[in-house]
Amino acid sequence: MAMDHVTTLECTICEREYDPDQITYTCPEHEGVKGILEVKYDYDVIDDNFDADLDGNIQSQWKYEAFLPVDDDAEVVTLNEGGTDLFDAPNLSEELGVETLVKDDGRNPTGCFKDRASSIAVTKAKHAGRDIITCASTGNAAASLSGYAARGGLDCRIFVPGAAPAGKLAQPLVYGADVLAVNGSYDEAYDLSVEVTDEYGWYNRNAAINPFQVEGKRTVGHELAEQSVVRGEVPDWVVFSMGDGCTIAGAWKGFKEFYDLGYVDDYPKMLGVQAEGASAIHDAFQGHEDLDDIADTIADSIAVGRPRNTIKACRAPQESGGDTVLVSDEEILEAEKLLGSAEGIYAEPAGATPVAGVQEALEQGIIERDETVVVVSTGFGLKDTESAKKATGDVNRIEPELSEVEALFGDAQAAADD
Ligand SMILES: Cc1ncc(COP(=O)(O)O)c(C=O)c1O
Numbered sequence: 259m260a261m262d263h264v265t266t267l268e269c270t271i272c273e274r275e276y277d278p279d280q281i282t283y284t285c286p287e288h289e290g291v292k293g294i295l296e297v298k299y300d301y302d303v304i305d306d307n308f309d310a311d312l313d314g315n316i317q318s319q320w321k322y323e324a325f326l327p328v329d330d331d332a333e334v335v336t337l338n339e340g341g342t343d344l345f346d347a348p349n350l351s352e353e354l355g356v357e358t359l360v361k362d363d364g365r366n367p368t369g370c371f372k373d374r375a376s377s378i379a380v381t382k383a384k385h386a387g388r389d390i391i392t393c394a395s396t397g398n399a400a401a402s403l404s405g406y407a408a409r410g411g412l413d414c415r416i417f418v419p420g421a422a423p424a425g426k427l428a429q430p431l432v433y434g435a436d437v438l439a440v441n442g443s444y445d446e447a448y449d450l451s452v453e454v455t456d457e458y459g460w461y462n463r464n465a466a467i468n469p470f471q472v473e474g475k476r477t478v479g480h481e482l483a484e485q486s487v488v489r490g491e492v493p494d495w496v497v498f499s500m501g502d503g504c505t506i507a508g509a510w511k512g513f514k515e516f517y518d519l520g521y522v523d524d525y526p527k528m529l530g531v532q533a534e535g536a537s538a539i540h541d542a543f544q545g546h547e548d549l550d551d552i553a554d555t556i557a558d559s560i561a562v563g564r565p566r567n568t569i570k571a572c573r574a575p576q577e578s579g580g581d582t583v584l585v586s587d588e589e590i591l592e593a594e595k596l597l598g599s600a601e602g603i604y605a606e607p608a609g610a611t612p613v614a615g616v617q618e619a620l621e622q623g624i625i626e627r628d629e630t631v632v633v634v635s636t637g638f639g640l641k642d643t644e645s646a647k648k649a650t651g652d653v654n655r656i657e658p659e660l661s662e663v664e665a666l667f668g669d670a671q672a673a674a675d676d
Pocket residue numbers: 370398399499500501502503504505506559560606608609636637
């Protein structure tokens with residue numbers, strides 16, 4: 259059965275329309291990075307079909323199935339992604355000097371918010387009768403897709419930059435994927451994955467070209483809206499890190515849908531945060547010239563030189579009255595340590611980047627001290643322990659002797675006895 263609630267795929271540049279029941283990745287009128295398609299819906303149909311209570315009880319993102327672009331008779335491939343906690347963060351709030359909550363999307367099944375999109379990709383590929391699925395990835399999308407492909411019984415072939423963190427390379431291998439570590443950057447791996455898709459017809463999961471992927475990511479916005487209803491308060495700001503820009507785009511679209519349908523009575527301003535070494539979306543939003551494709555940051559997940567979703571990403575701060583900021587690698591690593599030590603939430607660098615972004619936005623006066631902020635931590639820290647060690651330093655190595663413990667804590671112990 260067709261998707262009654264999906265009306266069309268519309269080019270974000272020229273508004274040409276394409277059939278949502280066909281596998282069409284980008285508008286052929288705009289070769290390359292820009293002819294991204296937008297999934298359009300009939301919200302009357304969605305509203306009629308969506309009958310879940312907004313009570314904060316979210317088993318998985320499939321609570322919002324009425325909003326998701328899959329055929330009614332498709333067999334859903336899921337690992338119960340979504341439904342992640344929104345934590346009060348009193349210690350972090352005190353450290354930052356602004357009321358802060360953390361939505362920990364690193365708690366998704368493969369340790370990353372990408373699972374929201376991968377569930378949709380594998381469901382759609384399987385329903386379309388495709389056996390092989392692919393993507394290019396800095397590591398997380400690859401690991402995520404591999405897990406869902408395993409669950410759905412599809413062959414998975416992924417392209418990652420060879421320098422990806424070891425944990426992100428091991429994870430897809432365990433899920434049984436063919437991992438092709440490209441001697442080059444994410445941008446080069448991405449170009450190769452697109453070439454392969456054109457040549458061999460493997461189903462491509464990449465949110466940068468597959469219009470349905472952003473749609474899965476918008477469930478994080480639905481959840482934030484629902485959690486706001488339960489808390490009785492919409493945060494002033496929601497903060498995401500940005501690489502290709504699909505995540506903030508999806509989250510904003512999801513939250514705004516709930517607002518437009520009258521499910522929640524306000525919406526937050528969206529703050530997008532990029533690393534100083536990979537700043538293309540920020541530069542586009544702020545109207546700066548950025549032509550050099552640089553992608554140099556310790557936050558490997560957001561090391562993107564040529565983001566393909568700049569148009570969709572910029573809509574988030576534009577339409578919500580939000581903004582974008584840049585942070586340094588040092589600030590990202592400090593933020594990773596701060597989030598872990600203040601709240602017990604271990605994020606990989608890109609997952610902690612929003613915390614650094616809040617600090618920067620406070621300094622610039624973008625966020626006011628009396629506002630409320632939600633930072634979305636997008637990926638779990640154990641995927642990249644090496645970069646964390648750059649912030650924390652290494653462990654204390656000792657002989658199994660009491661004297662060595664005393665030597666370490668002598669002063670501190672004395673202070674505690676005072
Ligand atoms: C952990 C993590 N955070 C943030 C991002 C940025 O998302 P986007 O590329 O959609 O902007 C990514 C990857 O893309 C990621 O893996």
